[in-house]
Amino acid sequence: MSLLEARGLSKRFGGLQAVHDLSFALAEGEMLGLIGPNGAGKTTAFNLLSGFLRPDAGSVSFRGRPLVGLKPHAICRLGLARTFQLVRPFPRMSALDNVKVGALARHAHPAAAAARAAAVLERVGLAGKQGVRAAGLTLAERKRLELARALATEPTLLLLDEVMAGLNPAETETMVQLIGRIHADGVSILLIEHNMRAVMALSHRILVLSFGERIAEGPPAAIANHPKVIEAYLGEEYVGTAPA
Numbered sequence: 095m096s097l098l099e100a101r102g103l104s105k106r107f108g109g110l111q112a113v114h115d116l117s118f119a120l121a122e123g124e125m126l127g128l129i130g131p132n133g134a135g136k137t138t139a140f141n142l143l144s145g146f147l148r149p150d151a152g153s154v155s156f157r158g159r160p161l162v163g164l165k166p167h168a169i170c171r172l173g174l175a176r177t178f179q180l181v182r183p184f185p186r187m188s189a190l191d192n193v194k195v196g197a198l199a200r201h202a203h204p205a206a207a208a209a210r211a212a213a214v215l216e217r218v219g220l221a222g223k224q225g226v227r228a229a230g231l232t233l234a235e236r237k238r239l240e241l242a243r244a245l246a247t248e249p250t251l252l253l254l255d256e257v258m259a260g261l262n263p264a265e266t267e268t269m270v271q272l273i274g275r276i277h278a279d280g281v282s283i284l285l286i287e288h289n290m291r292a293v294m295a296l297s298h299r300i301l302v303l304s305f306g307e308r309i310a311e312g313p314p315a316a317i318a319n320h321p322k323v324i325e326a327y328l329g330e331e332y333v334g335t336a337p338a
């Protein structure tokens with residue numbers, strides 16, 4: 095049985111079909127990459143899977159349980175956690191307290207949640223930043239804080255939304271290694287990522303979205319040479335370089 099299965103997911107915003115008839119499965123222990131040009135519907139797909147948006151059509155099952163209609167916190171308690179592309183930590187709260195918010199999903203006792211949060215901060219390389227307010231962290235540290243907040247909920251499946259965006263090459267490499275370690279510890283991962291080298295290195299399989307639809311799926315090497323994928327990304331490049 096798949097750990098996560100989406101069938102026929104669709105979501106429309108007014109006249110825009112953001113996600114259309116999306117079906118895929120993720121096996122236990124898998125690292126699945128999700129790529130596609132800006133606006134392809136990747137974050138919307140995450141919102142549908144994690145209960146932040148309700149699909150217009152389609153179903154999601156996680157460990158055999160239907161998720162549509164459940165609130166995000168209930169889905170999180172079942173073991174599905176996600177990070178946000180636009181990280182918004184509580185800026186005046188310490189790194190530790192930010193992560194403690196995630197840990198409280200599992201540990202009702204504040205001391206137990208704090209201990210869990212400290213352990214997770216150490217795991218993401220922020221042990222020395224426990225008392226620093228989130229607003230005082232660098233972007234790379236805030237990305238790791240966001241990862242820690244999700245990890246503190248003790249997920250079976252982690253959905254990562256562009257956790258490497260804005261990082262320099264050295265910070266990106268640190269993040270790739272960290273994601274690899276989290277996966278090796280037994281967490282299944284669905285990874286939205288624009289950094290092709292990172293997503294190719296980490297993923298077992300890659301799913302490609304364009305205009306809300308799945309246009310390709312396969313192992314990294316096949317995806318890198320897939321004509322539809324090349325076309326979708328060339329399109330984005332042309333848009334990006336078109337005269338104003």
Ligand SMILES: Nc1ncnc2c1ncn2[C@@H]1O[C@H](COP(=O)(O)OP(=O)(O)O)[C@@H](O)[C@H]1O
Binds near residue numbers: 112133135138
């Ligand atoms: N809450 C929303 N309301 C209206 N349009 C939205 C909303 N969220 C996303 N969109 C639109 O849906 C499309 C897909 O967005 P998104 O899922 O964020 O794409 P991606 O993450 O692949 O860049 C975009 O055109 C975006 O502008």
Ligand SMILES: [Mg+2]
Binds near residue numbers: 137138179
């Ligand atoms: Mg996005």
